[in-house]
Amino acid sequence: MKWTQLPLGPLQTNAYVLENDKKEAIIIDPGSEGPALVNWLQEQALHPLAILLTHAHFDHIGAVDDVRSKFNCPVYIHSKEQDWLTDGDKNGSSRFLGTDAITAQPAEHIIKKEGALIVGSFHFTVFETPGHSPGSVSYYIEEHSIVFSGDALFAQSIGRTDLPGGHHDQLLESIHEKLMTLPEETIVACGHGSPTL
Template sequence: MKWTQLPLGPLQTNAYVLQNDANEAIVIDPGGDGQAFIQWLTSQQLKPLAVLLTHAHFDHIGAVDDVRNEFNCPVYLHKNELDWLADPNKNGSSRFMGNHAITVKPADNIIEKEDTITIGSFSFKVYETPGHSPGSVSFYLKEEAVVFSGDALFAQSIGRTDLPGGDHQLLLTSIHKKLLELPEETVVACGHGPTTTIGNEMDGNPFLSGF
């Protein structure tokens, strides 16, 4: 299995595409540039089986319907943000995108709790990591030693908590109780910017000291 990071959309949010040897794929957080992203998937001869969302802010969902409609694949989202997809005020697009507010059709599958999601040959452990937003989750692939953290944890930074539903203390708790409990060699595939590792963030992230 391999995975690819693709910055998409107005904020160059990192989308991730995981693929197996059969060219089946999982798409995480397709943030925008829908047609160009579909062209890339097609050029790679990939067949997306599902779209997983770490959360429902506008910069993570802009190409959701493009991918879902093109490949007829279901969308997964945590229950705490189900109504955000269709609400530009909640997903933030009305504030940050002006006349280009984003609305997306409802999710097909609801993440109710921490659990394991298996889709074809792909198996993810879901961790609830709220704080940046109420329904933020992280997807962990133990065999690949990678966690897709959305906007919870970044290289030398953490997610902002000044948006609706944000909670700084809750975010720190999520990071320490969930993400930092993972093996130190685990790659953190962040929602923005470069990848890092759990060990690097334990040792050097200035936002995590003194918790």
């Protein structure tokens, strides 16, 4: 498996594109610049199988509908944030962007609990890692020693908890119980900034 980090939009939110040798792909958190992301995927001759969302803050969902409509691929999100996609107040875009609220169509697949998630040849373990937001999840690929943590954990930092639904103690618990228990060699591919290598 190959993975590529693509910082998108004014907040430089990391979208991650995972691909196998068949040129099938998984897109994690396509946050912005939908047309440019679609063009890049086409230039790479990739065939997205699914969009996985670590959470539904506006800077992580802005290109969801562009990618989904072009490649006809389903979206996965945790149940606690499934209605955030269609609601600019809940996903924060109304608060930060005013009338230019960012929304997306509802997700096709709702994650209701932790465990295995298999899409094509891609095998993930889903961890519930709330605290930054109530429905935050992390996607771990044990075979490749990498976890896509969204905004829960960054290199030498943690996610903010002052947004609606955030909870500092809950985030620390998520990090200590779910992410810090992963093997030492695990790469943390986070929502902003550089991965821990």
